[in-house]
Amino acid sequence: MRAAYYENTGPAREVLRVGELETPEPGPGEVRVRIRASGVNPSDVKSRRGGPGRVMAFPLIVPHSDGAGEIDKLGEGVEGGRLGERVWTWNAQFGRALGTAAEYVVLPEAQAVGLPEGTGFDIGACLGIPLLTAYRGVTLEGPAAGQTLLIAGGAGAVGHYAIQIAKRQGATVLTTVSSAEKAAHAEAAGADHVIDYKREDVAERVREITDGRGVDRVLEVDFAGNAALAPQVLAHRGTVVVYGSNEPEVTLPFLPYLYNDIAIRFYIVYRLDEAVRRACEAALHELLESGNLLHAIAARYPLAETVAAQEAVESGQVMGNVVVEIA
Numbered sequence: 001m002r003a004a005y006y007e008n009t010g011p012a013r014e015v016l017r018v019g020e021l022e023t024p025e026p027g028p029g030e031v032r033v034r035i036r037a038s039g040v041n042p043s044d045v046k047s048r049r050g051g052p053g054r055v056m057a058f059p060l061i062v063p064h065s066d067g068a069g070e071i072d073k074l075g076e077g078v079e080g081g082r083l084g085e086r087v088w089t090w091n092a093q094f095g096r097a098l099g100t101a102a103e104y105v106v107l108p109e110a111q112a113v114g115l116p117e118g119t120g121f122d123i124g125a126c127l128g129i130p131l132l133t134a135y136r137g138v139t140l141e142g143p144a145a146g147q148t149l150l151i152a153g154g155a156g157a158v159g160h161y162a163i164q165i166a167k168r169q170g171a172t173v174l175t176t177v178s179s180a181e182k183a184a185h186a187e188a189a190g191a192d193h194v195i196d197y198k199r200e201d202v203a204e205r206v207r208e209i210t211d212g213r214g215v216d217r218v219l220e221v222d223f224a225g226n227a228a229l230a231p232q233v234l235a236h237r238g239t240v241v242v243y244g245s246n247e248p249e250v251t252l253p254f255l256p257y258l259y260n261d262i263a264i265r266f267y268i269v270y271r272l273d274e275a276v277r278r279a280c281e282a283a284l285h286e287l288l289e290s291g292n293l294l295h296a297i298a299a300r301y302p303l304a305e306t307v308a309a310q311e312a313v314e315s316g317q318v319m320g321n322v323v324v325e326i327a
């Protein structure tokens with residue numbers, strides 16, 4: 001099969017190759033998926049780049065955890081009706097060597113989830129990380145109905161979905177962006193208030209919008225960058241729900257967190273308990289079936305240009321998801 005792969009970490013252009021690998025065969029309880037679209041996420045890029053805590057866990061890695069396609073072969077014990085099913089994948093390259101940047105991937109059957117009718121493979125390749133992270137982040141502290149949320153980075157792949165989910169649940173949504181173009185993108189997703197964090201005083205704007213009370217929750221994309229801001233924008237006993245950080249170390253102002261009884265909740269979407277994952281999958285499918293969820297596929301590349309696809313994500317310049325399409 002054709003696949004993108006690397007045998008050492010480093011810059012995409014130096015280590016990523018596209019070539020022939022042996023087509024994998026499904027073992028007991030596994031399915032083989034003929035991949036049509038492979039989603040590229042920041043974590044895929046960070047793993048390939050390497051660095052502290054990111055070493056090669058396998059001699060050869062096919063990148064990307066998210067993907068979508070059709071089941072073309074079943075392992076022993078998998079119910080026959082799954083043959084030909086359209087599916088999306090999760091954690092294909094999390095703790096495993098062979099991800100979705102290939103014509104085929106073999107996975108335990110639970111990691112290939114039926115794709116709702118009418119949902120394209122390109123969108124299917126954005127579910128396992130961006131949409132699921134957004135849903136989990138918005139709902140981790142309970143339904144968002146009646147809550148006021150500050151979603152940091154509302155034009156990001158996760159942030160853009162998070163705005164839509166929070167609005168559907170009945171929250172008031174404030175969000176931060178860094179340009180007029182990103183502001184329009186976040187507004188189109190339904191944000192009630194958009195704040196340009198590069199040009200405006202975020203704490204002042206949040207106090208003004210919330211009549212001095214602050215927001216109930218912050219959904220944080222860059223904890224290192226915004227740790228000092230959280231106690232300034234949160235209401236007393238508010239929570240900062242953290243899924244990302246631009247730096248590996250975070251410094252916190254202790255007293256503002258202490259005096260405001262601020263709670264911090266970290267979460268990682270790759271390690272959900274099974275019951276939580278099943279509930280999230282059902283919620284995602286309901287969102288997709290509602291039909292009017294906005295998706296933001298910023299760029300598409302053929303498999304042969306996986307290097308360019310990874311570089312696009314790495315640049316931080318794309319507004320939305322990057323997908324590798326596999327003909």
Ligand SMILES: NC(=O)c1ccc[n+]([C@@H]2O[C@H](COP(=O)([O-])OP(=O)(O)OC[C@H]3O[C@@H](n4cnc5c(N)ncnc54)[C@H](OP(=O)(O)O)[C@@H]3O)[C@@H](O)[C@H]2O)c1
Pocket residue numbers: 041042043129130133152153154155156157158159176177178179182197221222225226242243244245246267268269270316318319320
């Ligand atoms: N915990 C998990 O399970 C999990 C799951 C998915 C993703 N992540 C992590 O979450 C991060 C975002 O992922 P993504 O796919 O949404 O990436 P993305 O599409 O690149 O979006 C990131 C967004 O955050 C904005 N941003 C960056 N620094 C900011 C800051 N200090 N304040 C406000 N906004 C800021 C960026 O725009 P500007 O730079 O223009 O502001 C961009 O719009 C990545 O670090 C990723 O590894 C974690």
